[in-house]
Amino acid sequence: MSATVTVVGGGYGGTAVAKELDDVADVVLVEPRDSFFHNIAALRALVDPAWADRIFLPYDRLLRRGRVVRDHAVRVAPDGVELASGVRLASDFIVLATGSTYPFPAKLDVDDSAAAKERLRTAHEQLAAADRVLLLGAGPVGLELAGEIKAAFPDKAVTIVDPGHDVITGEDLPDEFRAELRRQLAELGVELVLGTTLTAEPVPDPGTLKPFTVTTQSGRTLAADIWFRCFGGSVLTDYLADELAVARQPNGRLDVTPDLRLAGADRVFALGDITAIPEAKKAAAARAHAEVVAANIRTLLEAGSSADLATYQPDEPGIAVPLGPRAGASYARKYGGLLDAATTSQLKGADLLVGEFAELFGLVD
Template sequence: MTTKVVVVGGGYGGVVVARALDDIADVTLVEPREAFVHHVAQLRAVADPAWIEKIFIPYDGLLTRGRVMRDTAVRVGLESVELASGPRLDADYVVLATGSTGPFPSRTEGADRNAAAQRLLDLHDSLDRASSVLLLGAGAIGLEFAGEIAAAWPGRPVTVVDPAPELLGGRFPVELRSELARQLDELGVRVLLGTKLDTPPGIPAGTVRPFTVTTGDGEVLAADLWFPCYGSEVPSSYLGAELAAARRPDGRLAVTEHLRVTGHERVFAVGDLNGTPELKTGRAADAQAEVVAANIRALIGGGPLTAYEPFPDGMILTLGPAGGAGYAPEFGLFGATETAQFKGTFLLDHYRAKLGA
């Protein structure tokens, strides 16, 4: 009998696992979205609408033998996945790859591709009409969004506020943070660290309307458009009781070195959902997915399992098409030129190839 593998979630990790096992197992990928969303390039798409169509990649070419079911998992057990539409999928192996959610526009909501694309286009129009922008959060999302806005609308005042005393929470070498601060200053982006707002803006995020807010230092800031750039969450309400027991206090699932959910030999978790000690990036999700696929192949055909090695801290952060900086322990610091060259296409062709598009 053919081994049945159900992959829950069609993001960066899920598509890699599904495609890698398509030749050896009966693979079903459960994903509510109409198309894969290349989130890494989403903030660029907000600034440059020519990117909007590019970041939505169809699932049509992903699997040759298996299938992509456009549905939502409402309960996942050790050997089955129940869908919102009613059916239950039996599984020999389950791979959980449901990712994380975050504030728009770093993440899109809803499953309809056209609606998501229109919302990005509407946001571009809002930025076009805005006279000044306030971003809350000086992590990677806030800084990248600030850089995209400042590069696309030169001279448009952009202010970033964060209670942390350092960019990126002080997690990376000072050389990287200093280079990012220098480039942001050149772009005209004002960054206020070590302070927060007394109260949030009184208008909805993403709405163009004048407002003022006061920082904890007593400074009054005026703008007419704002966005939260923090607060990602890991959805896991679909987990059955056996799997929910592996949730850590931060909501992520504890996993073994082989990326099995702790205590369960035939259930794996990849990407943002698991608790591996590393930054949650597309690169890490890809690597984890390759390990999970290799381990399921080993369990099916016999052979040793592969242990996953978490990545050390590394990042390449764009500040508009021509700017940004990055750091990796094996290479050191990247400047604006190297960053623009490496992320100029946001590896779009790489991900299109992964989906068979």
């Protein structure tokens, strides 16, 4: 009989592990959503409804031998996973890949793809009718959303407010990269209001068309018709039980060993945003984690607990920030440093990797 590998979470890392191990184990992928949500392209889907159908990829062709269970994990112990339905999945190996939450529209908090698409379409209609847009947060999400809005609606006024004194602070990136993003944002007509916060959050709900005014701590009054929150991600790992819970830090992230196991749990791995690895939390990192986890489980299946396992080494700092389909900038030290808008469009901006993931999910004939 094959070993059972239970993968908790069907995001970028979890799906990669499940697919890689499908030929050597009985894989069970636990995921509450009915479709994979390609959130890399979510902001494009907000400004262009034609993208909404392209970023929800059904799970039914992902695995050939394994199965996808649509459910929530409520308790994970070293030997099994208990689901919200009451079912318990006895497991030889467990992979924790539950990812992170983030405010709409970068991520969604609904599990049904039809409801999610409707929410995106409603928000699009509200945005299309607005003349002035306020974005809170000058990180990658805020800048990407500003670029998408200006690409789709060049005449809209877009303002970004952030307490930092520059864009994308807190990451090990050179000043020239930030300067290039500021230059392009200025060309697009996006106003940056940096080094200050609002005295109070806007009264309307985010993504709702309703004119309002707000005041910054520096004393400036800003008027807008709609706003979006572009900060505030979090992880959910409170399902850990028994001795596994000691790996959980106060912020919810999990301490992992170099081979991506929880300390003291030889057959429980964790990957992606929920890990405490000091690196940018990106889909690319989750997929790199998945390669190590899948390789190590294969090794353990073949050679047992005495096997030498692969270790994960974080990549050099790098980032791609498209500002719509044709603008943006990237930085990758190993590829020469600052990369221009045309290269950024080739890497990410034009297709936003939709074709690559459609192929992964068996949706390309």
